[in-house]
Amino acid sequence: MAAISCVDLCKYYQQGDAVIKGLDHVSLEIEQGSFVCLSGPSGSGKTTLLNAIGGLDKLDSGKISIDGERVDQLGKAALADLRLHSIGFVFQAYNLIPVLSARENVEFVMQVQGVSASERKQRAFRILAEVGLQGMEDRRPAQLSGGQQQRVAVARAIVSQPKLVLADEPTANLDSASLEKLMARFRELNKLHRITFLIATHDERVMSWAERRIGMEDGRVIHDALQAPV
Amino acid sequence: MRLGVVAVSTLAWRNLWRNYRRTMIMLLAISVGVWAMIFMTAVLRGMVDNMVTQALDTLPGYVQIHAPNYLDDPSVTHSLPAPDPSLLQVLGDPLVAAWTSRVKVPAMISSEYENRGVTLIGVDPEGEQALGFDIHDITQGRFLVGANDRGLVIGRKLLQRLDTRLGKRIVIMSQDPGNSIADRGFRIVGVFRADLESREENIVYAGRSVVQTMLGMGSEVSEIAVRGHDYRHPQVLADKIQAETDARVSSWLELDPYLSTMMRVMDGFVLVWMVVVFLALSFGLVNTLMMAVFERIREIGLMQALGMRPSAIVYQFLLESLLLLLLGLLAGNLLAVTTIYVLRDGIDLSGVAQGLEMMGAASVMYPVLQWPDLVLANVVVIVLGIATSLLPAWRAARYLPVEAIARTS
Numbered sequence: 001m002a003a004i005s006c007v008d009l010c011k012y013y014q015q016g017d018a019v020i021k022g023l024d025h026v027s028l029e030i031e032q033g034s035f036v037c038l039s040g041p042s043g044s045g046k047t048t049l050l051n052a053i054g055g056l057d058k059l060d061s062g063k064i065s066i067d068g069e070r071v072d073q074l075g076k077a078a079l080a081d082l083r084l085h086s087i088g089f090v091f092q093a094y095n096l097i098p099v100l101s102a103r104e105n106v107e108f109v110m111q112v113q114g115v116s117a118s119e120r121k122q123r124a125f126r127i128l129a130e131v132g133l134q135g136m137e138d139r140r141p142a143q144l145s146g147g148q149q150q151r152v153a154v155a156r157a158i159v160s161q162p163k164l165v166l167a168d169e170p171t172a173n174l175d176s177a178s179l180e181k182l183m184a185r186f187r188e189l190n191k192l193h194r195i196t197f198l199i200a201t202h203d204e205r206v207m208s209w210a211e212r213r214i215g216m217e218d219g220r221v222i223h224d225a226l227q228a229p230v
Numbered sequence: 231m232r233l234g235v236v237a238v239s240t241l242a243w244r245n246l247w248r249n250y251r252r253t254m255i256m257l258l259a260i261s262v263g264v265w266a267m268i269f270m271t272a273v274l275r276g277m278v279d280n281m282v283t284q285a286l287d288t289l290p291g292y293v294q295i296h297a298p299n300y301l302d303d304p305s306v307t308h309s310l311p312a313p314d315p316s317l318l319q320v321l322g323d324p325l326v327a328a329w330t331s332r333v334k335v336p337a338m339i340s341s342e343y344e345n346r347g348v349t350l351i352g353v354d355p356e357g358e359q360a361l362g363f364d365i366h367d368i369t370q371g372r373f374l375v376g377a378n379d380r381g382l383v384i385g386r387k388l389l390q391r392l393d394t395r396l397g398k399r400i401v402i403m404s405q406d407p408g409n410s411i412a413d414r415g416f417r418i419v420g421v422f423r424a425d426l427e428s429r430e431e432n433i434v435y436a437g438r439s440v441v442q443t444m445l446g447m448g449s450e451v452s453e454i455a456v457r458g459h460d461y462r463h464p465q466v467l468a469d470k471i472q473a474e475t476d477a478r479v480s481s482w483l484e485l486d487p488y489l490s491t492m493m494r495v496m497d498g499f500v501l502v503w504m505v506v507v508f509l510a511l512s513f514g515l516v517n518t519l520m521m522a523v524f525e526r527i528r529e530i531g532l533m534q535a536l537g538m539r540p541s542a543i544v545y546q547f548l549l550e551s552l553l554l555l556l557l558g559l560l561a562g563n564l565l566a567v568t569t570i571y572v573l574r575d576g577i578d579l580s581g582v583a584q585g586l587e588m589m590g591a592a593s594v595m596y597p598v599l600q601w602p603d604l605v606l607a608n609v610v611v612i613v614l615g616i617a618t619s620l621l622p623a624w625r626a627a628r629y630l631p632v633e634a635i636a637r638t639s
Contacts, residue, residue, distance in 0.1 A: 056535055057632040077539045084537025095532045095635065099244035109536050111237035156536075 002065075003032035003164065003196045004053055009062035011048055011219070021219035022048040023059070028214065028221060032067075032163075033194035035187065035229065037201055037210035045219040046200035047092065050166045053198070054087050055079040066164065084112060088157030090167035095153060096141040102128060102152045103137040106159050113160060127155040130185060132178065146173040154182060158189055165189075167199040171206055183209045187229070238542055242549040245522065256518045257558050260611070263511040264562025265569065267504045267607040272570050272597035273577070274503075278496045279598050282461060282489055284425060290485055291329070291361055291455035292464040295477045300452060301485075306335050306407050309450040310477055317454075320474040325467050327457045330357025333441045334452040337404040339384075339434060341392035348388065348434050350402055352441025355379070361457050370396045371420035379437040381419030385430025389421055396421060402434070406446045414444045462493070500603060504610045511611075512618040519551055519622035530626050531634025540627035547623035548616060555615040559608055566604075570597045 006029070011022035023045050030036055038046040051057040053064055055071045064071040066086065074082065083089070088109075096105045106124040115123075128137055131151040141149050150173045157165055165186070171179045187209060189195045199206060207213055208229070215223030246253055286292060295317075300308040313321060313331065321329045333352035338345060355374040359365060365373055373383060382400065384392075394400060396418050403413040416436060424430045442448065458467040464481035472479040483490040523530070530543055576594040 051632045054535070056531075056630075056635070058630065077541065080534060080537050080539040082537075083535060087537075089535050091532075091535075091635065095528070095535075097241070097529055097532065099241065099248060104240070108237055112536070112538055112542070117236075 002029040003034065003067060004028075004030040004198070005063075005065040006049075006053070007063040009049070009052060009064065010060045011052060011057065012060055021045070023052065023062075024219035026062070026216075026219070026221055028224065030196060030198060030212075032196055033190065034212055035190045035197045035210050036212045036214060037199050037207045038214050038216060039201060039207055040216035040222075041202075043218075044216040046216055047168050048219070049216070050168055050198065050200055053164075054089060054166050055082060084109065086163045088160070088162040088165040090150075090154050090157045090165070090170040092168040092172065096149055096156075098141050101138045101140055102133060102144065102148075105141070105152055106156045109156060110160055115160070123159055124155075127159045128152070131155045131182065147175065147178060150174060151178065151182070158185075158195075161189065161193050161195060164196045164198070167197065169201055169203075170199060171201065171203055176205070179203075179205060238546045239549060242546050242553060245526070245546075246550055246553055249522075249525075252518060252521070253554065256514055256554060257561065259511055259514050260555065260558025261561035261565060263507050264559055264607060264611060265565040267507050267610070268563065268566035268599070268604055269569050269597065271500050271503065271603045271607070272566070272599045273595060274496065274500070275600055275603065276596045276598040278493065280596065282493060285486070285489055286362070286457075286461055286482055290482050292458045292461055293456040293468045293471060293479060293481050294485060295454040295456070295471065295475060295479050296452070298476075298478050301478065301480070304334065304336065304452070306333075306405060306445050306447060306452070309333075309407075309447055309452050310454065312449040312451060313454060316474050317471075320471050321454075321456065323470065325458055325470060327459050328357070328360035328362075329454060329456040330354055330361050331438070331451040331454045333438055333445065333447070333450075335404050335441075335445065337402050337434075339388070339392065340401045340403070341394040341398070343393045344391060346388065346391055346431075348402075348432055350404060350441060351433060351435050352438035353377070353435050354438050358435075361455055367422045367424065368420050369423050371418070373420050373422075374435060374437055377438040378440060379419075380416065380440055381436075382416035383420035383422055383435040384418060385433060386421055386423050387427050387430035388432070388434065389418070391431060394418065402436075402444075404445060408446075412445050414440075501606065501610075504607055505614070508610055508614050512614065515551065515554070515615060515618055516622060518554070519547060519619055520625075522550070523547065523622045523626045526626075527629060527634045527637045530629055531631045531637070534629070534631040535635065543627040544620075544623040547626050548619055551615060551619035551623075552612070555611055559611055563604065563608070567599065570599045573597055 007027050009023045009026040013020040013022055026045070026049060038049065040046055048057065052059055053071070055074065059072055062072070066082065071079070071082065097108065100108065103124045106127060107120045110120045110123065125137060128134065131154055133148060133151055136144065136148065144152065150170065154170055157167065171182060174182060183206060186197055190197050199210070201207060210227065211229045212226050213223070214221055295310065297308040297310050330353065335350050337348055337350035339348045353374065354377045369386060374381060389395065392400065399415050399417050401413055401415050403411055406412040442450070456467065456471065458464060461482070464483060468479045468481040533543060534540070576596045578594055
């Protein structure tokens with residue numbers, strides 16, 4: 001059974017008289033433990049597809065299943081539970097909670113999950129150190145640079161080792177060294193824990209880490225091929 | 231816990247102080263509102279307390295004991311025997327602050343020039359003073375000095391109406407138990423003033439034994455008046471006395487419907503007053519929370535994306551509102567209690583004394599803090615505050631995550 005199954009997904013936006021195709025009859029399957037990149041120009045539908053798979057957006061039509069569970073048929077609370085326990089998000093804009101410190105942002109999901117305080121703290125310190133933010137745990141987002149905020153967001157997405165990580169331009173604000181380090185960490189988690197990664201990116205360096213590359217344009221899948229990762 | 235109580239509580243508390251100035255203004259508004267609720271209620275309570283206790287202490291007491299038919303026909307034929315030992319025992323109960331027995335009959339009073347119908351009250355002066363008669367209300371002459379005193383004390387107004395004066399003799403006529411006319415001459419030994427002109431005009435006091443002899447009723451009395459310690463709950467005392475006597479025991483709530491209605495109206499007014507003050511506050515509260523929701527749409531979407539249920543979002547906003555209300559209540563309660571404590575020796579309103587006197591209230595007002603009023607004010611603020619916050623909280627929870635995240639990004 002595929003980890004993610006999308007069948008004939010359609011999402012259209014009305015903009016004046018014009019109809020924008022967010023997703024136009026997209027069908028694809030992603031196996032558990034895959035490391036997949038979504039590529040394509042801006043407006044090609046990458047973010048819309050990630051949002052639809054994560055249950056953040058409603059589709060006009062089509063079916064999405066994660067581990068056989070129909071995401072498009074779940075209610076708000078059930079979707080929230082699915083995201084809490086199975087999906088880690090990294091957004092294009094880092095989207096941290098401004099009143100919480102870096103560590104508290106990372107701990108947030110675990111807190112809602114009910115993980116004990118000592119374990120939360122231990123895991124948060126470890127993951128922040130791994131993304132190069134040792135010593136910055138108590139800083140609020142406003143006291144961090146764009147790249148540092150992005151690393152906190154990444155740490156938050158992977159700290160509870162979800163089954164699936166949906167990342168939208170996760171390396172947009174990172175320098176080359178940080179990018180390589182982050183992708184290596186993603187790959188390690190992917191291999192060690194069979195976490196499925198679906199990463200939307202423009203960046204060829206990121207794409208080179210993927211074992212499968214799906215190209216999108218105007219809301220359609222125009223290219224889907226396996227490749228040898230770095 | 232599934233809601234992530236710690237996470238949500240932390241967020242609620244920190245978000246509260248995000249816009250420090252707005253929160254402080256709202257806190258000030260809640261505190262002043264709560265202060266107004268509690269302090270003004272205490273002032274009104276003090277005023278009503280004063281009016282009611284003044285009215286009760288003079289004649290009625292908190293509870294009265296009569297012969298079964300006396301209240302329907304207050305004549306000498308419906309009298310009571312003097313209290314027997316079992317009744318005396320209950321009248322010695324700690325619930326009883328003071329008691330006295332009286333003869334109280336309708337009578338005709340005649341001076342050299344005028345006749346008038348009055349209520350003749352044969353009293354034991356010591357008992358009356360213990361019950362609440364204020365000796366300072368005697369404006370001329372003296373009060374009676376014993377149950378055998380042969381003098382008569384009448385009101386200022388009646389003195390004018392009879393066109394007589396202190397020291398003059400007058401004649402009182404009434405009906406004895408055999409339906410014959412009983413009369414007797416009295417010398418006016420004292421003149422009293424009262425808050426109500428009708429009392430000055432209609433009540434005359436004589437020694438109880440003298441009146442009993444005049445009416446030929448032996449040691450029987452018309453009523454026993456009892457004062458307790460809590461005028462608001464006289465029924466407890468009435469029930470206790472009723473258990474020991476076959477006579478009719480009535481509380482002042484039954485005997486004086488005007489006063490009891492005024493007290494009930496006051497209770498209703500307190501609630502209305504608190505709700506009105508809160509309604510004024512609620513606009514500010516809703517505005518504050520709605521602003522908080524609009525400012526944080528993106529975060530709300532983010533928290534939903536991270537797996538927070540809509541119910542937890544509602545909970546977070548309600549908790550934020552609750553924290554704001556609790557802080558406001560704390561400050562408001564402290565302010566109100568302090569103000570009441572500082573003014574415990576009374577607020578001098580002698581500038582409007584005449585108006586207050588017409589209402590039966592004193593010119594010095596003593597704020598009275600009743601714990602139920604304090605609790606009511608706090609409950610009104612919490613319950614209505616949370617109810618008012620439901621709309622902003624519900625709005626926050628119904629955003630589609632992707633729309634919320636994209637709204638301001």
